[in-house]
Amino acid sequence: MGTESRSNHGEGNPEAAKEFNTREQEFVNSARGKKKIAEGAKVSPEDEASLLEAERLGRQRSKGDDSKATPPPKK
Helix, strand or coil, rough: CCCCCCCCCCCCCCHHHHHHHHHHHHHHHHHHHHCCCCCCCCCCCCHHHHHHHHHHHHHCCCCCCCCCCCCCCCC
């Protein structure tokens, strides 16, 4: 039962998160990453209708546009 190491961080692992973020930034800034970003999302015509319907339903349930709202202060 007591096989947990001292590196067990419970719900989160700061070292893994840092490594993920570093590798993600390297990819985004690479030639391959820039190409993928320029290509954008490729959505089939069949899926596009489904995505538009999901967006419509989400907007219908929302309380309005909050893109200009200020985020809550950090504690």
